[in-house]
Amino acid sequence: MEPVDHKRAVNEMDFFAGDRSSSRHVKIETEHPGLLQEQAEDVNTGLNLLTTNGAASEKSSQNLKEKQRVNQLADARSELERVNAENQRLKLTLNQVNNNYFALQMHLVSLMQRQRNRIAENSEANNTEIDRPMEDKTHGESIVAMQFMDLGQAAKAEKDEISESSSRDQSAELSGSPGNTIVESMERRENNSTTTPEGLPQPPGWLPNKAPKLNSTSKDNEQAQQTMAMIRKARVSVRARSEASMISDGCQWRKYGQKMAKGNPCPRAYYRCTMATGCPVRKQVQRCAEDTTILVTTYEGNHNHPLPPAAMAMASTTSAAASTLLSGSMPSADGIMNSNLVPKGTMLPGSPSLVTLSASAPFPTVTLDLTHNPNQRPLNQLHPISPHWPHNLSSLPPHLLGHPIYNQSKLVGTVLSSQGNISELPGHLPQNQMQGHPVADTAATVAAITADPNFTAALVSAISSIIGNSHRDNGGANSNSTTSRNTGDNNT
DNA sequence: CGACTTTGACCTGCGC
DNA sequence: GCGCAGGTCAAAGTCG
Numbered sequence: 001m002e003p004v005d006h007k008r009a010v011n012e013m014d015f016f017a018g019d020r021s022s023s024r025h026v027k028i029e030t031e032h033p034g035l036l037q038e039q040a041e042d043v044n045t046g047l048n049l050l051t052t053n054g055a056a057s058e059k060s061s062q063n064l065k066e067k068q069r070v071n072q073l074a075d076a077r078s079e080l081e082r083v084n085a086e087n088q089r090l091k092l093t094l095n096q097v098n099n100n101y102f103a104l105q106m107h108l109v110s111l112m113q114r115q116r117n118r119i120a121e122n123s124e125a126n127n128t129e130i131d132r133p134m135e136d137k138t139h140g141e142s143i144v145a146m147q148f149m150d151l152g153q154a155a156k157a158e159k160d161e162i163s164e165s166s167s168r169d170q171s172a173e174l175s176g177s178p179g180n181t182i183v184e185s186m187e188r189r190e191n192n193s194t195t196t197p198e199g200l201p202q203p204p205g206w207l208p209n210k211a212p213k214l215n216s217t218s219k220d221n222e223q224a225q226q227t228m229a230m231i232r233k234a235r236v237s238v239r240a241r242s243e244a245s246m247i248s249d250g251c252q253w254r255k256y257g258q259k260m261a262k263g264n265p266c267p268r269a270y271y272r273c274t275m276a277t278g279c280p281v282r283k284q285v286q287r288c289a290e291d292t293t294i295l296v297t298t299y300e301g302n303h304n305h306p307l308p309p310a311a312m313a314m315a316s317t318t319s320a321a322a323s324t325l326l327s328g329s330m331p332s333a334d335g336i337m338n339s340n341l342v343p344k345g346t347m348l349p350g351s352p353s354l355v356t357l358s359a360s361a362p363f364p365t366v367t368l369d370l371t372h373n374p375n376q377r378p379l380n381q382l383h384p385i386s387p388h389w390p391h392n393l394s395s396l397p398p399h400l401l402g403h404p405i406y407n408q409s410k411l412v413g414t415v416l417s418s419q420g421n422i423s424e425l426p427g428h429l430p431q432n433q434m435q436g437h438p439v440a441d442t443a444a445t446v447a448a449i450t451a452d453p454n455f456t457a458a459l460v461s462a463i464s465s466i467i468g469n470s471h472r473d474n475g476g477a478n479s480n481s482t483t484s485r486n487t488g489d490n491n492t
Numbered sequence: 493c494g495a496c497t498t499t500g501a502c503c504t505g506c507g508c
Numbered sequence: 509g510c511g512c513a514g515g516t517c518a519a520a521g522t523c524g
Contacts, residue, residue, distance in 0.1 A: 254495085
């Protein structure tokens with residue numbers, strides 16, 4: 001907190017050395033001539049401490065002490081305001097980092113799996129029968145993931161991973177469609193040089209035309225086309241506990257249908273994105289049959305328009321999950337956390353605590369399970385990637401940790417909109433950059449932030465206040481989510 | 493009056 | 509071909 005102390009010293013200097021007292025004095029003289037005498041006397045007594053006038057000296061001494069107390073009070077108030085402002089900035093930063101951390105984490109999982117695949121390929125060259133049990137075990141539901149890996153790009157992707165990440169960052173920053181989650185992320189992975197020069201949002205149907213530009217055979221192209229068709233149908237399902245009929249993800253949705261699904265007494269609602277005309281993104285919302293407090297939201301498609309900051313968190317979260325799915329990084333449908341390939345406890349508390357993949361459905365689906373309380377996780381899963389995170393955040397109350405989406409989208413959105421000037425934030429991203437680039441592209445920023453011990457220290461000090469304030473915010477948002485007109489489906 | 497929800501009808505894919 | 513289930517459409521109703 002060295003910078004803070006330094007800043008405080010500067011503020012105090014400014015507070016006392018500024019023209020506040022002089023200007024106020026002049027103001028008093030001009031606007032309240034009747035007080036001029038007393039003010040002048042105050043000033044004079046303060047400057048003539050050696051006067052021998054007993055009564056006047058005692059009075060002036062009292063006035064001096066009173067003025068000192070007033071100054072101290074004003075100083076304390078100023079300090080309090082400054083700390084509050086600092087607190088607000090830290091809260092915003094925390095949520096941003098929380099979100100970006102998850103995206104980075106998903107990217108890391110992808111990289112680790114790529115590394116492992118490369119090792120497996122090498123070992124398989126020496127011993128063709130190694131790792132067969134794994135393939136057999138995951139044969140059914142990992143087939144989709146393996147198909148993605150069969151695009152002939154796996155080796156290239158491994159080779160170019162580092163440079164690809166940077167170029168992807170740049171292209172994504174140019175993109176005006178940050179919410180293009182599933183397909184776009186995969187498209188960048190598959191063909192990172194096809195971003196439009198202008199960086200304009202692509203129309204919904206732009207993908208199939210440019211998908212397989214690979215130097216492969218026609219058979220490969222056909223397979224790639226089939227794969228891309230499947231990619232377009234890939235879905236991201238989010239399970240979260242919510243009393244509202246729909247979780248708040250920052251987008252505008254319009255309900256266009258409702259059906260009773262088999263095996264579930266709760267109806268399934270169908271929504272489409274109405275933030276832009278022709279946006280192909282749709283989502284299904286249904287309560288879990290086993291636990292009606294769990295809301296299952298399934299997203300499908302990619303936005304063809306920029307998203308508001310409030311929607312960025314969800315978009316980036318689902319995008320990260322989807323990109324991981326579509327990159328074929330997961331060897332098993334049992335999920336990331338069940339895989340031995342992933343370090344236990346790499347999931348950030350407050351981020352989705354369980355990610356599962358399923359190809360048993362007609363389309364590959366990645367499910368982010370936000371309903372698990374991280375505090376209930378086994379201790380052997382609490383070995384974090386970053387030593388700064390765990391014991392602080394794992395102590396957060398379950399209602400917070402159970403709703404990272406809310407925290408990330410709603411809270412960040414509201415803070416962003418209310419804060420006004422996010423450029424003052426440490427480690428901030430320009431707002432347009434945030435809109436233009438949601439996912440792993442901010443990983444470098446996150447890494448820089450989390451690597452900063454000063455930030456970590458500030459983060460620790462900010463968490464306690466976040467708990468309380470987030471609790472307040474939660475209540476307010478819940479009240480906002482319910483309107484007199486409907487049951488709270490609207491979330492803008 | 494426009495935007496939105498509701499809800500029954502319709503379409504499509506799939507299994508038998 | 510038939511029935512079922514999932515998904516979508518569109519007219520009617522609702523609300524501000």
